[in-house]
Amino acid sequence: MSTAGHSETTAPPGLDITPFRGLRYDPDRVGSLAAVTSPPYDVVVRPDGVHHLQSADPHNIVRLILPQAATPDERNDRAARTLRHWRAEGILRTDPDPGLYVYEQGDGDGLVQRGIIGTLRLPDPADGVVLPHEDVMPHVVADRAALMRATHANLEPLLLTYRGDDGPADATGALVERTAAGPPLLATTTEDGHHHRLWSMTDPAEVAAVRSDLARRQALIADGHHRWATYRRLRAEHSSPGPWDYGLVLLVDTARYPLRVRAIHRLLPGLPLPDALAALHGLFRVRRVDADLPDALEALAKATQDGNAFLLAGDGTFHLVDRPDPDLLARTVPADRPAAWRALDATVLHTTLLDHVWHVPADSPDRIAYIHDTAATVEKAERDGGTAVLLHPVHEEVVRDLARQGVTMPRKSTSFGPKPASGLVLRLLES
Incomplete structure (x- = not known):
């Protein structure tokens, strides 16, 4: 069977997305879903932002993604203990069935963005399946890796973009829209006025259709270069096959839902x-x-x-x-x-x-x-x-063209958005 004019033996591999059992907040055990979410860790960073989120709810996700203690080891141990405690208390519960998740976010200005959250098999960099476009800072990668080792979890997805098709060939786009027409698992509006909704896609035929469609695609890292480098470092440290071969991602089709690029x-x-x-x-x-x-x-x-x-x-x-x-x-x-x-x-x-x-x-x-x-x-x-x-800000096409050439931009050159909220769905790395 051929794909895009190439035989299966010569065609480059594409995105290998798989379903997983998401770890999510039990809405009956927290004050509100909005109060336990957070922007991604690298957006919060400032101490006043961390303190604000900690005071919003005792179970805010910032206590996991940016734990506070005197030393790095103490911070990571605290995050691991907190995660174990929240699971034991039923604050966080694992969904019964593996699936992909459709995620929607929007603002008050009419922006709506939808994508697929799943676990992505980490490809070889030489395959050109996932294109980074920025350099990373080693100390940040080391920090994120230590946190993931301690918690054995992907606490927030990174953001990847791809280009879908127009018309009936776009199986993923059609299934995303169909899923989003049904009742969501959760819906909340955060204090910035953005709304967030999450659905699960567990039907084996639908999951297979999405996986087949995305297997033809390559993706650009829009946000999360340090987490991507962390995924790769941790995979090298663990035997394969195993859960460390995969990382939690959100895939957005920018042909259908263009992202905003900020500096x-x-x-x-x-x-x-x-x-x-x-x-x-x-x-x-x-x-x-x-x-x-x-x-x-x-x-x-x-x-x-x-x-x-x-x-x-x-x-x-x-x-x-x-x-x-x-x-x-x-x-x-x-x-x-x-x-x-x-x-x-x-x-x-x-x-x-x-x-x-x-x-x-x-x-x-x-x-x-x-x-x-x-x-x-x-x-x-x-x-x-x-x-x-x-x-x-630089234009997205400049970023994508450089990434396709294998050329990375200086670190922290772009900010693609809107970024997914942290705390809506997590992934445990369990063998």
């Missing part, structure tokens, strides 16, 4: 804004922008149409940084990468500004923080006397 900003706590601006003299054009944050971001968006541009903040005003010196870029940006990679704002930020102008190591958590929320980045820079570096 992830940088906070340089040890670099006062006047010092950052002084170091740019003669290397970039710097202009003060006397405007509020939305208008300053509009000025940044306009400037990026003509080349690399950044918006700096930290003293109550904004400063637009653009028109880098061509000789500086020639000296600092590696020439052995595709032109699209060399032209990325994130590339110029990391290779030119951080490495050569400001001398800030991109993998040092004491020297740099990566923050999704624009206003929070500015506020923290102003409060702590550091520098906020705001970026304009």
Whole structure:
């Protein structure tokens, strides 16, 4: 039998998605489902965000994904004990039948996104089935791996995107829509105004149809590069076959449900804004922008149409940084990468500004923080006397094209969304 013009012996393998018995909150044992959910761990990060979620409900998922204790070992032990306790008390219960899960989220502006949650067999990187597009930070991978070892669980899915078909050939899309027309397992609205609904797909014929359809696809990692690297590290540590051969994922067809792409900003706590601006003299054009944050971001968006541009903040005003010196870029940006990679704002930020102008190591958590929320980045820079570096988002097709070439972008270059809420369905790694 042939697929897309190739025989089965020559066609590359595709996505191998499998059903599983999800671990979910018992709605009768918690105050509300909304109160026990959380954004993904790397969106929360700030202590005030963790404390807010902990106070929302004693069983909030943040106690598992970001446990609080004096040392890393104590944090992971606490998460493992908490998970065991919640299971023993019936706070978390395992679904009786294995299945795939249809997940829907939407906002008040009409955005609706649906996808499939399942366990994905981890392919060989050389197969090109799952395409990463960003570098990762080793200390974050080590942290996530230690947590997964301690809990023996995938506590939150990573987000993968793929391109489905139009018309009757799109079996997965048709089954997602059919499933979403029925009554959900759960429905809740979180405090950000987003609604979340979850359905199970347990019919063997439907599951088989989805698996067959997705076996023709490749996927782009939209969110969760560190969790993906963690899955791969842990698989290498365990014998195969076994549960560590798989990882929990959410697959979204962006032909049907396009994601939004936002930038992830940088906070340089040890670099006062006047010092950052002084170091740019003669290397970039710097202009003060006397405007509020939305208008300053509009000025940044306009400037990026003509080349690399950044918006700096930290003293109550904004400063637009653009028109880098061509000789500086020639000296600092590696020439052995595709032109699209060399032209990325994130590339110029990391290779030119951080490495050569400001001398800030991109993998040092004491020297740099990566923050999704624009206003929070500015506020923290102003409060702590550091520098906020705001970026304009890159287009999804640029990301996908580079990933297909096997070229990774600098770490934390993009933020695809909406991101799945953590706490709706977990996966235990049991042999």
